[in-house]
Amino acid sequence: MAVASLGYIIAKTRDLSSWAAFATNVLGVMPAPSGRDDVLLFRIDDRPFRIWVEQGDADAFVMPGWEFQTEAEMDAAIARLRDAGHPVEMLDVMTTRARHVAKLARAMDPQGHPFEIFYGRFLDYVPFVSPAGVSGFVTGLNGEMGLGHVVLTAPSFEETYRFYKELLGFGDTDFGRFYLAGGGPEDKGVSFAFLHAQNARHHSLALGELPESPNGAVHIMLEVNNIDDVGRAFDRAKKHGAHISASMGKHVNDKMISFYVRSPSGFDIEYGCQGLQLDPATWVPTTSIAVSDWGHVWSHAQE
Numbered sequence: 001m002a003v004a005s006l007g008y009i010i011a012k013t014r015d016l017s018s019w020a021a022f023a024t025n026v027l028g029v030m031p032a033p034s035g036r037d038d039v040l041l042f043r044i045d046d047r048p049f050r051i052w053v054e055q056g057d058a059d060a061f062v063m064p065g066w067e068f069q070t071e072a073e074m075d076a077a078i079a080r081l082r083d084a085g086h087p088v089e090m091l092d093v094m095t096t097r098a099r100h101v102a103k104l105a106r107a108m109d110p111q112g113h114p115f116e117i118f119y120g121r122f123l124d125y126v127p128f129v130s131p132a133g134v135s136g137f138v139t140g141l142n143g144e145m146g147l148g149h150v151v152l153t154a155p156s157f158e159e160t161y162r163f164y165k166e167l168l169g170f171g172d173t174d175f176g177r178f179y180l181a182g183g184g185p186e187d188k189g190v191s192f193a194f195l196h197a198q199n200a201r202h203h204s205l206a207l208g209e210l211p212e213s214p215n216g217a218v219h220i221m222l223e224v225n226n227i228d229d230v231g232r233a234f235d236r237a238k239k240h241g242a243h244i245s246a247s248m249g250k251h252v253n254d255k256m257i258s259f260y261v262r263s264p265s266g267f268d269i270e271y272g273c274q275g276l277q278l279d280p281a282t283w284v285p286t287t288s289i290a291v292s293d294w295g296h297v298w299s300h301a302q303e
């Protein structure tokens, strides 16, 4: 009944050419043919794409695509959404074909964030090769761990959290209570929820009780095979002149060693390795009161 993984993300940009250079030279993801002038596709494994970037009127994250393992599970989720009063749009055959899936629908969470759900992923039989020499991205056997995770803002925190748990079947991994305003007596702190889908990734979705981001998302995360892949990407980001949003560091909850780089769409991309894996059937949720064990010094300055 639950979402299986984060299948893909969609971003928009006013400048496709800078996204192409960033993706190839910094992230090391593989360009794939889209058959269109207004869309760039990027691969990290044997899926036809994991990152879809379209020409738009602004630079922003657009939406995630959540994967279901079976049509029955997807249909059950659609029924739950509709029963709870959330409209679900079934997408036409050409949109479905463009996403390289068998069945596709779109809806919106209580915070107004659009998302897609799908089942029946296609495969690309051209071997994945990173143009920057990344040894590999971690997506699990047959890609079942998904592309990584996405972090969304949720000022209406409780309502949004319940939506993802009760209607889309996400499970609790970790609750965060973070004091990001200095931790003084005036700092009320903000809630975070780190939620897993039906795969071993520590979290596929996180919700933060933060003001809405003009960039549509806080960050997405891509996981690579090892620390050398992370360190080399850090060097490439500096050489490319990309904005480093957070220095190298290690998260308390998922143990990921990562840095954050700003994408041409304005949201950050966490680029890390050694993320904690769990068994969704037996995991006992934890609570974290710190974000990072070490590092992750944030730099919020705009370029």
Ligand SMILES: [Fe+2]
Residues within 6 Å of the ligand: 149, 151, 219, 220, 221, 270
């Ligand atoms: Fe993250």
